[in-house]
Amino acid sequence: MMNIKGALVPFSALKFLGKKPHTVRYPLEKKDTAQRYRGFHFNDLEECIGCGTCSTICQNEAIDMIQLDGVEAAKGDSGLRPRVDNGRCCWCGLCVDMCPTGSLSLTDQYLHTSPDPDSYLLIPGKDNPEMKENISFVKSDSEPLLQFDRVPMRELDGAERVKSFAEVVLGYMQEEARAEATRCVDCGLCVTACPDHMHIPEYIGAIADADDETALKYIYDNNPLPEMCGKVCTRQCETVCAIGHLGEPIAIRWLKRFATEQFPDPAAILNPVIAESNGKKVGIIGGGPAGLSAGYYLALRGFDITIYEALPKMGGMTYAGIPKYRFPEDSLDKQIGYMEKVGVKMVNNTRVGKDISFDKIRKENDAVFVGIGFHIPYTLGLTGEDLENSIQAVDFLRDVNLGKSVDIGKKVVVIGGGNVAIDAARVSRRLGAEVTILYRRRVQDMPADWEEIEGAEDEGVHIVPQGIPLEVIGNNGKVKSIKYGMAEMVADDKGGRPRPVLIEGDEHILEVDTVIGAIGQEADYSFLPKEVMDELKIERGRMVVNELKQTSIPDIFAGGDSVNRTADAISAIADGVKAVEGITHYLLDE
Amino acid sequence: MSTQFAIEEELKQSINNAFRSAKVTIKRQGRINVEFRSGILPAFVSYLKEYLDFKHLVMMSCVDWLEDNEFEIVYHLWSYDHKVHIMVKVRLDREKPVMQSISKLWDQAETYEREIHEMNGVEFEGHPGMRDFILEDWEDLPPMRRDFKTREFVDKTYEWRTGREDKQDVRETIAKQYDTEVPDFKNSK
Ligand SMILES: Cc1cc2nc3c(=O)[nH]c(=O)nc-3n(C[C@H](O)[C@H](O)[C@H](O)COP(=O)(O)OP(=O)(O)OC[C@H]3O[C@@H](n4cnc5c(N)ncnc54)[C@H](O)[C@@H]3O)c2cc1C
Ligand code: SF4
Ligand code: SF4
Numbered sequence: 001m002m003n004i005k006g007a008l009v010p011f012s013a014l015k016f017l018g019k020k021p022h023t024v025r026y027p028l029e030k031k032d033t034a035q036r037y038r039g040f041h042f043n044d045l046e047e048c049i050g051c052g053t054c055s056t057i058c059q060n061e062a063i064d065m066i067q068l069d070g071v072e073a074a075k076g077d078s079g080l081r082p083r084v085d086n087g088r089c090c091w092c093g094l095c096v097d098m099c100p101t102g103s104l105s106l107t108d109q110y111l112h113t114s115p116d117p118d119s120y121l122l123i124p125g126k127d128n129p130e131m132k133e134n135i136s137f138v139k140s141d142s143e144p145l146l147q148f149d150r151v152p153m154r155e156l157d158g159a160e161r162v163k164s165f166a167e168v169v170l171g172y173m174q175e176e177a178r179a180e181a182t183r184c185v186d187c188g189l190c191v192t193a194c195p196d197h198m199h200i201p202e203y204i205g206a207i208a209d210a211d212d213e214t215a216l217k218y219i220y221d222n223n224p225l226p227e228m229c230g231k232v233c234t235r236q237c238e239t240v241c242a243i244g245h246l247g248e249p250i251a252i253r254w255l256k257r258f259a260t261e262q263f264p265d266p267a268a269i270l271n272p273v274i275a276e277s278n279g280k281k282v283g284i285i286g287g288g289p290a291g292l293s294a295g296y297y298l299a300l301r302g303f304d305i306t307i308y309e310a311l312p313k314m315g316g317m318t319y320a321g322i323p324k325y326r327f328p329e330d331s332l333d334k335q336i337g338y339m340e341k342v343g344v345k346m347v348n349n350t351r352v353g354k355d356i357s358f359d360k361i362r363k364e365n366d367a368v369f370v371g372i373g374f375h376i377p378y379t380l381g382l383t384g385e386d387l388e389n390s391i392q393a394v395d396f397l398r399d400v401n402l403g404k405s406v407d408i409g410k411k412v413v414v415i416g417g418g419n420v421a422i423d424a425a426r427v428s429r430r431l432g433a434e435v436t437i438l439y440r441r442r443v444q445d446m447p448a449d450w451e452e453i454e455g456a457e458d459e460g461v462h463i464v465p466q467g468i469p470l471e472v473i474g475n476n477g478k479v480k481s482i483k484y485g486m487a488e489m490v491a492d493d494k495g496g497r498p499r500p501v502l503i504e505g506d507e508h509i510l511e512v513d514t515v516i517g518a519i520g521q522e523a524d525y526s527f528l529p530k531e532v533m534d535e536l537k538i539e540r541g542r543m544v545v546n547e548l549k550q551t552s553i554p555d556i557f558a559g560g561d562s563v564n565r566t567a568d569a570i571s572a573i574a575d576g577v578k579a580v581e582g583i584t585h586y587l588l589d590e
Numbered sequence: 591m592s593t594q595f596a597i598e599e600e601l602k603q604s605i606n607n608a609f610r611s612a613k614v615t616i617k618r619q620g621r622i623n624v625e626f627r628s629g630i631l632p633a634f635v636s637y638l639k640e641y642l643d644f645k646h647l648v649m650m651s652c653v654d655w656l657e658d659n660e661f662e663i664v665y666h667l668w669s670y671d672h673k674v675h676i677m678v679k680v681r682l683d684r685e686k687p688v689m690q691s692i693s694k695l696w697d698q699a700e701t702y703e704r705e706i707h708e709m710n711g712v713e714f715e716g717h718p719g720m721r722d723f724i725l726e727d728w729e730d731l732p733p734m735r736r737d738f739k740t741r742e743f744v745d746k747t748y749e750w751r752t753g754r755e756d757k758q759d760v761r762e763t764i765a766k767q768y769d770t771e772v773p774d775f776k777n778s779k
Contacts, residue, residue, distance in 0.1 A: 050760065052759075059740040059741055060744050061744055064756075065759075066757055066758060073763075078763050085754065087751060117751060121754070187760055187761075188760060188765075192768070197770045199773070206775075214776055221775075
C-alpha cells in the first residue's frame with residue numbers, strides 16, 4: 001500500500017501559518033543577557049589601587065599590571081592598572097571576586113571578532129569606558145572570597161587596666177597570628193605608607209607559613225626596634241591596606257609584634273654579621289629611636305659608635321614618654337641589649353652641652369648624628385599657669401616612667417588632644433585620679449589614635465570636646481580650679497579645617513588638683529655652640545636635612561622628631577636608617 | 591514536630607527507617623543533605639528514586655578535599671511531588687577513588703561520571719563506556735584536582751601573545767618607587 005502520509009504532512013503544516021508563534025516574536029526583540037553574565041571586564045580606574053590581586057589570582061595569566069598614562073603612583077596606589085588578554089580569559093570571574101576594592105567587574109558584553117590579535121588585549125575601564133553601563137557580574141557579598149574581618153585582639157578590660165601598669169594588649173597566639181596573616185593578599189601597598197618602607201608582605205607571608213624566623217629576618221632588615229613598633233607604631237601602613245577598602249585592614253602592627261615576641265634573643269636567629277672595623281667613628285647625640293637605629297646599622301657596617309644620652313636609659317620618648325602599659329620596660333631592655341651585643345657603645349646620664357661638650361664629640365668623631373627629639377613643652381599661655389601643680393605632660397610621664405613619686409591629687413585636667421594628652425590622662429587614671437580631658441575641637445578632630453581615645457574612655461576618662469581653657473585659678477600658690485569656655489566650630493572661609501570659636505558667656509569652672517598641659521613640644525638646641533648654631537639651618541624649630549639626612553654642616557647628620565614632621569617612632573627609625581646611608585656615603589665615599 | 595518542615599521531617603524519618611547510617615540534615619525548606627557510606631550508594635539512591643519519588647537526577651559533582659585526602663561525590667536529586675532537593679554526599683579515599691556507576695538507574699549519569707572520571711580521576715565500576723570526555727589524550731594529573739598546577743600548565747601550553755612584554759611586577763614597582771631593595775631571606779636560609 002502506498003503511504004500518502006509523507007506526501008500530506010508538508011501541507012498540514014500550513015495550518016500553523018495563521019497562528020501566533022510562541023517562541024519568536026516579530027519584530028525581533030533582543031533578549032537580555034543573563035543577570036550575572038560574565039563578558040568583558042570593566043574597571044573603575046579611580047577606585048582601583050593597582051594592587052595586582054586580580055593578576056595574581058588569574059589561573060590563566062590573562063592579566064598584566066601595566067603603567068597607564070594619567071595614573072600616578074601614590075600612597076596606597078602602585079600606579080599600575082590591569083590589562084586583560086581576552087584570548088586567555090575563561091571568564092571564571094575569580095579576579096572580580098578577589099578584587100579588594102570592588103573596582104573590577106564583568107559586563108554583559110561579549111562579542112568581539114577581529115583578525116588583529118592585539119585587539120584582544122583590553123585595558124578595562126580605559127579601552128571600554130562605555131561598558132560602565134553594562135556591568136553585570138560583581139563581587140559576591142554573600143560569599144566573599146576575601147576575609148574582611150580581623151582576628152580580634154585580646155585586651156585587659158577597662159576596669160582591670162586602671163589598677164596597674166600591666167600591658168593592656170595581650171598579643172596574638174600562634175593560631176590567631178597565622179589566621180590573621182593569611183588574610184593578606186600580598187600586594188605590598190602598605191609599604192608605600194610605611195615611613196621606613198619595611199618588607200611587610202614578606203614578613204606577613206612568612207608568618208602565614210609558620211616561618212617566624214624568616215619573618216624576623218625581614219623585619220630586622222631595616223628596623224632594629226620592631227618589638228617596640230609592634231606595640232606602639234602609628235601604623236600608617238594599615239590605613240592603606242588593600243583589604244581595608246571593603247573590610248578591616250590586616251593587623252600589620254600586631255603581626256610584627258607576634259613575630260618579634262617569639263624570640264627572647266633576636267641575635268640567636270639573626271646571627272648578625274658585623275663588618276670589620278673601617279676605622280671611622282660616629283658620635284650620636286640622643287638615644288631615641290633615631291639615634292639607636294642609626295647606631296645599630298652603622299655598627300653592623302664596621303663603624304665605631306657611641307651614643308650619648310642625658311637620661312639613665314636609652315629609648316628616648318619611648319622610654320621616658322610612652323607609658324609602660326603600652327610599652328613595657330623589659331621589652332625595651334631586650335631590644336637595647338641586642339644592640340649592645342652588636343657593639344653599639346651607650347653612654348647614659350650624660351647630657352651633651354653640660355656633662356660633655358658638643359665640640360669634644362665632634363672633634364673625637366668623623367661624623368655626628370643628632371637625634372635629640374622634642375623635649376621642651378609648649379606653655380599654655382594662661383594666667384596661673386606657673387602655679388604649683390600646673391605641670392607638663394612630658395615631664396609628668398617621664399617622672400612616672402623613671403619611677404619618681406608624683407602627687408597629682410584626686411582630680412586632674414589634661415589639656416590637649418594628641419597621643420601625649422591621652423597618655424597623660426590614662427596614666428593619671430592609673431594613679432587613682434578622676435580625669436577630664438579638655439580639647440579645643442571635636443573628638444573626631446583629635447590627632448590621637450582612635451584606639452587610644454577609645455582606650456581612655458573605657459578606662460573612665462571624661463572628654464570635654466570644644467572646651468578652651470581660659471585661666472588656671474589658684475589658692476595659696478596651688479592649683480584650685482580651671483576656668484574654660486565652650487566653643488562652636490566655625491567653617492573656615494579659606495577652606496581650612498573648622499576653627500573653634502568661643503561662645504560668649506558659656507564659661508565653666510572645674511575644681512581640680514592638677515593641670516597637665518599637653519599641647520606639643522619643641523627641640524632644645526641650647527647644647528650647640530654659637531658657631532654651630534649660626535651655620536646650622538633650622539626652620540620652624542626643625543633642622544633642615546637633605547635626602548640622606550645630612551644637615552647644612554657636612555659632618556653633622558640629623559633625624560627623628562627634631563627633623564621630620566610626622567613625629568613618631570617609625571619616622572625616627574626611618575631617618576636613622578637613611579642617615580646610615582648618608583654617613584657611609586660621606587665617610588667612605590660609597 | 592514543627593509543621594514548617596513537615597515534608598522534610600517525614601522524608602528524614604523514612605530515610606532513617608530504611609538506612610539507619612544515613613546522616614540526614616534539613617538545610618532549609620525544600621533542601622535536604624545526606625551524608626552516606628559510599629559502599630551501598632546505588633542501593634540508597636535507588637531507594638530514593640523508587641520509594642520516595644526522587645525521580646530526577648539533576649546532576650553529579652565531585653569535590654576535592656585535599657587536606658582530608660578524600661574526594662566527595664555529590665548526587666543532586668529532585669522530587670517533583672515533594673518539591674524537595676536532596677544532596678547525597680559520599681566520601682572516597684583520594685588515593686584509590688573508586689565508585690559504583692549509577693548509570694543503570696539514570697542514563698544521564700553516564701555523562702556525569704565520564705566528566706568526573708576525566709576531571710578528578712575517579713573510577714566508576716560498571717560504567718558502560720568510559721572514554722575521553724572533552725580532553726584528548728590527557729596524560730597529566732586530572733585537571734580539577736586541587737594539586738593540579740593550573741598556572742604551570744597554562745605556562746607551558748599556551749603561547750604568550752605579543753604586546754604583553756611591558757607588564758610590571760607590583761611589589762618590585764613599589765620597591766623601586768621608594769628606592770628600596772627586598773632581600774630574599776626565604777630562599778637563603
Ligand atoms: C607621651 C608620648 C607618647 C608617644 N606615643 C607614641 C606612639 O604610641 N607611637 C609612636 O610611634 N610614637 C609615639 N610617640 C613619639 C615617639 O616617641 C617619638 O616620635 C620618637 O621617640 C622620636 O624619636 P627621636 O629619636 O627623634 O627622639 P626621642 O625619642 O625624643 O629621643 C631623643 C633623646 O635625646 C636625648 N637628648 C636630647 N638632648 C640631649 C642632649 N643635649 N644630650 C644628650 N641627650 C639628649 C633625650 O633625652 C632623648 O632620650 C610618643 C611620644 C610621647 C612624648
Ligand atoms: S575572569 Fe578568570 S580567567 Fe578571566 S581574567 Fe579574570 S581570573 Fe583570569
Ligand atoms: S584587584 Fe582590583 S584594585 Fe587590585 S589591581 Fe586588580 S582591579 Fe585594581
